[in-house]
Each structure stands twice: as structure tokens, then as C-alpha cells.
Amino acid sequence: MRTEGPRTLFEKVWSEHLVQPETADTPAVLYVDLHLIHEVTTPQAFSLLRSLDLPVRRPDLTLGTMDHSTPTTPVTSLRDIAVVGENAARQVAQMEENCRDFGLELLGFDRRERGIVHIIGPELGITQPGKTVVCGDSHTSTHGAFGALAFGIGTTEVGHVLATQCLLQRKPRTLLIDIEGRLQPGVSAKDVILATIGQIGVGGGTGHVIEYRGQTISAMDMDQRMTVCNMSIEAGARAGMIAPDDTTFDYLHGRSRAPQGPDWDRAVERWRRLPGDPEATFDREVSINARDLRPMVTFGTNPGMVVAVDEPIPDRTDASFRKALDYMQLRPGKPLSDSPVNVVFLGSCTNSRLSDLQQAASILRGRRIADGVRMLGGTRLQQIKAEAEALGLHDVFKAAGAEWRESGCSMCLGMNGDTVPAGQLSVSTSNRNFEGRQGKGARTVLASPLTAAASAVSGRVADPRRYLQDTGTE
Amino acid sequence: MTVEAVRQINSRTVVLPVSDIDTDQIIPARFLTTTSRDGLGAGLFADWRLLEDGSPNPDFPLNAESARGCEVLVAGRNFGCGSSREHAAWALLDYGFKAVISSEIADIFRSNALKNGLLPIVVEPSILDYLLANPGTGVTVDVAASTLALPDGRTLDYPIDSFARFCLLEGIDQLGFLRQHEADIRKFEENRPWTP
């Protein structure tokens, strides 16, 4: 029996997965319950396995998809991939071959479940409280919304997990972010996390696992919690977690790969013991007041450079700040809401769940996007696309003049041919506004789905609250 | 995989005085469609280093005559944030760098760098300011002692995980180390109270 004192959520999950605890000289050996893999960060890892003649240790705990370099125009076979270029096509072909040779399940082009790697786990119910989840992608932190310990790893580590189902890890520090207050209409989880990153900084979470807590978080549904945890990495954190509760269990109940029958009851009983002990302490604590929060937008080239949509861009004299504003072609002292918009992207693993599409549709319904604006709407999962279409959301998007796309990462990182032309301003629901992230020279403003839709309609970066008042919807 | 042992680095520095340099800048996404780890140096800082027509940008520090052969990169605070792409470490190594110095280095980048023999060195902000203000400074890194020696006679300790240092010095492949735990891993799987 363990004789440790009170433990946080993170510490409970961490200690339950220790094959070997860390010592001064060696890192811990940490067991991985779910390994998600995709085409971009795995080829070199599979090559390593081949060269050492090693099998994948636990194919049953490994799940593959293709999302990063795949087109968001309809694809039914490998031939359609050619549209995004020879190298991407080769990468996708190699992913299929690797999964076949090593006996791994791949959610390929013929599967309804195909989509962005971080959408799949939750939608299938395979992301569960208390699990360790890793993937060669930094936004693996998304899965922490379920009370899993989930983090991104590099390709060498992908090889480690494929071969041994384990990772060598030093125990990270813990950071509590307590968020209190009811959100105003027009303000969503995206605004909460952007404001949080603005407050603690893009390196504010480095070396830490964040636990988000408080009234604001408890009131959120799972889609919103995933948006929050998704962007933990944008604050530099290893992972972000939220303690599982009835909202979590209701979401998972009945999903195809969640425990069923008596297994379900046993699982819930176990999950209920995961929230941190009341006396457990954190290495650091931060509190955020969400009560007066307004819709947030980024104005610079990292997600910590953020202001409320109606607030003037601040001024600083340091070279990096100036460089960012020059790149964005923006000036301090003026709010962003004046800036003309060329492209609106509603997608990515941060915001393209059904509720995000519904929010955007609530503004697009009965309106048309402004002349000269190109809007791409899409989900991260073929299955969500089908659900959205059953609700008629695709018609709302199309009637407004927006494009309705297949699932994939798309304009989040512009790897599949969907890019923002140089110099153009894009309002995007994704998570990174780095220079060139959406295409060389592209200027990205990160925002919520509501702000993105309002900006598409107005043709300028817009405060969504104006449009909500117009229609009386929340 | 074999990793080359790293024991000492003697080099002048090349300086990028920009904070929060993310891995999308280090290696833009369009270079990620490769299925190998070789040749990524060609994409290193591509959007900053190269002009529209593919020729070197004369204003970019890496293109200066004095930068030729430099093995140590000094960059502003919070280097390597963003995506987990190990391609960032591969690209820096392929270009010829052996160490990166900053006052903060992002977690995943740091972990990837160490696994490939690229040394991440975190220094105090005042030391970083000194290095940023003095491009081309000759520095000596002693991996075994975990020290960074500056030309003005100062020798600083930098933090590094002891296991990572051991692996660098000996060129140890961490997968080999993990695989020695096979019996423990099997025992863990057999004894756990629930199965994923």
C-alpha cells in the first residue's frame, strides 16, 4: 500500500502508471494506456522498429489516423491524395503500409471515424479518465479534459512507445489554474483559455502539468473543456487536466469504445476516486476571473499576445513585440475590430466540434458572409460532419456563402494545400498564430467560433455580441 | 539507433535576438512531409533565412559570413515553443548546430533535442542578455561538468538532467535502456488493478 499524503489528480494518474519510479540518476518508466499515431510524426519511428526488427508491443493500445497532410476535399481512395503533392501522398501511403505491416488499426479514408487525431479519442469514448494518453502531437493535451494524463511526444518517443508501451519521464511540477465566474453571453471556452494564456504567458506553464478548476470549468460541457485543455501547450505546459465529474461520465456513456455494462459501473466507481484530495497542494497556483471576460482575439504572433476584441492593442518597445506587430501589419493603440478580414477558418482540434459549428451557425443563419471574405467551415471528424449535416448546418454555412469541408487539420497548419495567401488576414478558431502557420506571410487572428462567424459576416474583425443581440440567441 | 556522443563544444555563437521562437519558424510545416530525418537543414528557419526567390536573406544572422561553421545558437527567451515536431531538432543538427542557448527552452523541444544529441542550455536572463548583445562570442561547453565558459573568464553551471547527460556523454540509445525494463513492464501489466 502507498503511504503517500494527499495527492492531486495528476499525482494519482502519474503514480498509477509507474513501472519504475524516478531516481536521482534515472527518469521514471511510465506506462502508456493509449497511443494515438498519425502520418506526419511516425514514419521515422517505424523505420527504427524495422531496422531493429522489433514488433509493436501493444497493437491493441495503438490507434492510427491520417489528418495532418490529408486534403479536406472529398477523399475516398489514395488516388485523391495526389492533390496535396507527391511527398504528402508518399507519407500517407507509408502510414497505410506501416499500420498493415505492424498489425495496427488505422482509421483510414474508408472510415467514418477518421478525423483529427484529438477528436477521435473522445468521440469513440477511448479517451477515458485516469488513462495515460500520448501522441506525436503537442495538442494531445486535449484529452486531459477527461481527467486523463495526456501529452505530446517527439518521434523518437513515438518509437519508444511503439516498442515498449512506455516512456522515460521526469515528474513534472503542478500548476493549479482556478477559474471563477459565469461567462457572459457571446463569451466561450476559447475566450477563457486565450485570456488565461495572456495572463500567464506562452512560457508560463513550462515544466508543469496544469489542472483547471473552478466554477467556470465545472459549468462547461466536454466540448468546451476540450477547447481549454487543448491550448495548455500554448502556455508551454506539458499537459492540462480537468477532474472527471458527471458531465464527463454522461459524455462517455454509451460511446462505442467506452466500457459497457458492469464494466461501465466499475469504471465510474474508479473514476470517481480520481479528483485530487482536498488537502493536496500544487507547486504554483493562479486564479482567473472569468466573470467580466469579453470575447478575446490575438493581435501578435503567439497566443499570449491577446486583447479583448474592443480593447486597443497594447504598446511595448521590445524588439520581439515590434517584430510581431510589423508582421501582423497592426499598430498599437487601436482595437483590432477595425481590421478588414480576408479569410475565416472554422476548424482545428481546438474548435470544430458539433457545438462549435452550431455556435457559428447561430450567427450565420439568415445572413451572408461579407463580399471578398472566404470562409472555410469543417469539422475534425467525418462522423461529426454527418451529425452536423443531419442538423442542416451545412446548408446554413453554404447559404451564407461559406465552404463546407471534409475533416482534417487543414488551414490550422496549412500542410495539405489549404493555406492563407501571404499578407491576408485570417480569423481562425485554431490554436496557433505563429508567423506563417497558416501559410507563408499569412496573418492569423485567433478567436472563438462566434467571433469568427461574426467577422465573416462583417468583413472586419467583429464583436460577436452585437450579432447575438440582433437575433436574441445566446 | 546510434546517437553520437557529445563531450565538448568549442564554437563562436550565432545570435537570434527574438523571443518565443516556435518550432513552426525553426522548420515550417511544408517540410514535414518527409519520411526521413535527413536533409532537414535545408528547411531550417526557411521563411526567415531565405528570400522569396530562394536566395539567402542578407539580413538574417545565420547568413552572415561570421556565422559559417558556428555550432552554438543563442536565441531569445522561450525557444522551441509550439509543435512537438522532432524535425526542429533534426533540422538544427543537420544544419550543423550542436547546442542552443536561451533563458527558457520549451519542454518538448528540449526533450527531443536531448534524444538526438543537440544540447539545450538554459542560462540566467542576465547571461542571455550578455550573449545576445555579443554575437560571435567564443564559448566552450563541457558536457561532463555541465559548464559553459565565456571569453571573459566566467564559467557557469547550467542545469541538465543527470540521465540525459549520461546518455549524451556515452552516446546511449534510450530505447535500449527502456527495453532492459521488459520484465518490469510485463509485471506491471500483469498486476495492474484495471486494464485499459
Ligand code: SF4
Ligand atoms: S488541427 Fe491543428 S493543432 Fe490540431 S492536430 Fe491538427 S494541426 Fe495540430
